Amino acid sequence: MKRIDKLHKENRSVYGIEMSNNDFSSFINVEPVDISLTQKFIIRKQEKAKLLLVSGKQRVYLSxxxxxxxxxxxxxxxxxxxxxxxxxxxxxxxxxxxxxxxxxxxxxxxxxxxxxxxxxxxxxxxxxxxxxxxxxxxxxxxxxxxxxxxxxxxxxxxxxxxxxxxxxxxxxxxxxxxxxxxxxxxxxxxxxxxxxxxxxxxxxxxxxxxxxxxxxxxxxxx
Structure with missing residues (x-):
């Protein structure tokens, strides 16, 4: 999504990260609306964006x-x-x-x-x-x-x-x-x-x- 790319680019700028550095991660909050869920979610954006489920200290990615x-x-x-x-x-x-x-x-x-x-x-x-x-x-x-x-x-x-x-x-x-x-x-x-x-x-x-x-x-x- 373009919004994810934009936020990642802004984070690179804030921290002075070169565009060639593909190891840099942005973490973007994702919040479900109109339903109450039991877990929290974040996006980890590097070259690609992955949705992670946050449960306690665990951050779980599902392929x-x-x-x-x-x-x-x-x-x-x-x-x-x-x-x-x-x-x-x-x-x-x-x-x-x-x-x-x-x-x-x-x-x-x-x-x-x-x-x-x-x-x-x-x-x-x-x-x-x-x-x-x-x-x-x-x-x-x-x-x-x-x-x-x-x-x-x-x-x-x-x-x-x-x-x-x-x-x-x-x-x-x-x-x-x-x-x-x-x-x-x-x-x-x-x-x-x-x-x-x-x-x-x-x-x-x-x-x-x-x-x-x-x-x-x-x-x-x-």
Whole structure:
């Protein structure tokens, strides 16, 4: 987001940091609006921006693999709820949510918040509420969509959604619709489980696999 880049540039100027120094970090407060969540959030901006969940002394970053693993570790009814929510989001059936970066209000798009409290565990053994987790997801979806708009890369915002739909559907349900798609793009479904598969191939290669959205057929999920 341009606002994040602007704040990072201002921080560089304040501290006299050269533009070539990619190790310099800005920390930007992110505040959910219109909902009471149990955790706090900040953005760590270096060359890229990452949303961190702040829980006590922990600052936790969730990669796509962490997010998928977290969902796959949930009860089946929760897995299905997320899967259906992602399918709706792919079809532009989204919820608008509000958040602040420092003191400025922004609107994002994503999935709906869960209707009740539910504690979930992250890989870091951090205990959070399911809606803290959903806020992280929605921030990712909104950042991807904003990047699509800023760069005119058609359907860029759908890449992460496709990854979540197909991997969660395959490893939760073993459905042929997702198996066929993952085989087509070369994802290593020959591995026994998601964790093993995700560690067997570089993240950059996985990112490229899901970059061609034209080979994905959402009608198989409706």
């Amino acid at each position: 796509d693999n962490d997010i998928i693993s977290t969902i796959l570790d949930m009860e089946k009814n929760c897995i299905d709820w997320f899967l259906n929510s992602f399918i709706k989001l792919y079809n532009d059936e989204f919820e608008v949510f509000n958040f602040k970066l420092e003191d400025k209000l922004y609107k994002g798009i994503g999935i709906s918040y869960y209707q009740s409290q539910r504690e979930i565990s992250l890989f870091s053994d951090t205990k959070i509420d399911i809606n803290d987790f959903i806020f992280i997801l929605n921030f990712i979806f909104s950042k991807d969509k904003q990047w699509e708009n800023d760069t005119s890369q058609e359907n860029f915002g759908k890449r992460t959604i496709i990854k979540y739909i197909t991997l969660i559907d395959y490893y939760s349900n073993q459905f042929e619709r997702s198996k066929n798609y993952l085989k087509k793009i070369g994802y290593p479904i020959c591995k026994p489980n998601f964790v093993t598969a995700s560690k067997s191939i570089p993240a950059s290669k996985i990112k490229n696999m899901f970059s061609d959205v034209s080979s994905f057929d959402i009608s198989k999920y409706l």
